[in-house]
Amino acid sequence: MVSNDSARADNNQHLLMRLPRTLSYLETWGFGxxxxxxxxxxxxIIHAALGPKAILVWFFxxxxxxxxxxxxxxxxxxxxxxxxxxxxxxxxxxxxFPGLGRYVALGYFFSWAAAPALYAIILTNLIxxxxxxxxxxxxxxFLKVLFTAIxxxxxxxxxxxxxxxxxxxxxxxxxxxLLFCVQGVxxxxxxxxxxxxxxx
Numbered sequence: 001m002v003s004n005d006s007a008r009a010d011n012n013q014h015l016l017m018r019l020p021r022t023l024s025y026l027e028t029w030g031f032g033x034x035x036x037x038x039x040x041x042x043x044x045i046i047h048a049a050l051g052p053k054a055i056l057v058w059f060f061x062x063x064x065x066x067x068x069x070x071x072x073x074x075x076x077x078x079x080x081x082x083x084x085x086x087x088x089x090x091x092x093x094x095x096x097f098p099g100l101g102r103y104v105a106l107g108y109f110f111s112w113a114a115a116p117a118l119y120a121i122i123l124t125n126l127i128x129x130x131x132x133x134x135x136x137x138x139x140x141x142f143l144k145v146l147f148t149a150i151x152x153x154x155x156x157x158x159x160x161x162x163x164x165x166x167x168x169x170x171x172x173x174x175x176x177x178l179l180f181c182v183q184g185v186x187x188x189x190x191x192x193x194x195x196x197x198x199x200x
Contacts, residue, residue: 030164033166072089091105
């Protein structure tokens with residue numbers, strides 16, 4: 001039988017085992033906001049495709065996302081010595097089924113493997129549209145390959161380099177989105193046109 005003192009000492013030792021912080025708060029936010037920047041591009045497309053039924057998807061999606069974040073927070077508190085988030089937590093939760101745990105973790109990683117290529121296509125198309133407006137030809141294939149390769153090159157350079165790449169894209173995107181929203185609100189507030197939002 002284990003005594004209370006040894007159990008308490010073991011518990012205290014477990015609480016003291018924490019991963020060292022290697023990124024600044026800004027770099028950590030860069031990683032955290034990367035998914036949001038992806039949603040800025042995909043959410044309007046999904047919403048337009050679903051039409052009026054989209055509210056049901058957003059309603060249940062919001063509830064599920066909220067619960068998922070609470071679950072990841074709880075797992076992070078329980079396993080404070082584990083880095084990697086969802087795939088590592090999944091393999092620990094499914095330790096009695098190691099094959100299934102590996103399958104789920106690999107599925108999670110493979111789903112993210114498409115993100116650099118997808119973002120490269122979106123960024124290249126954005127540059128192409130702006131260049132065509134100015135009458136400049138755009139090396140489309142070169143830019144797609146370049147924008148796909150940059151994240152992988154930086155990923156092998158270390159976490160800090162990858163975090164800085166995220167910040168390079170995330171901060172301007174979020175700031176421009178906020179600026180666009182503020183500009184729209186100010187325009188609608190001070191516009192000379194009268195808007196009637198009430199149904200007739």
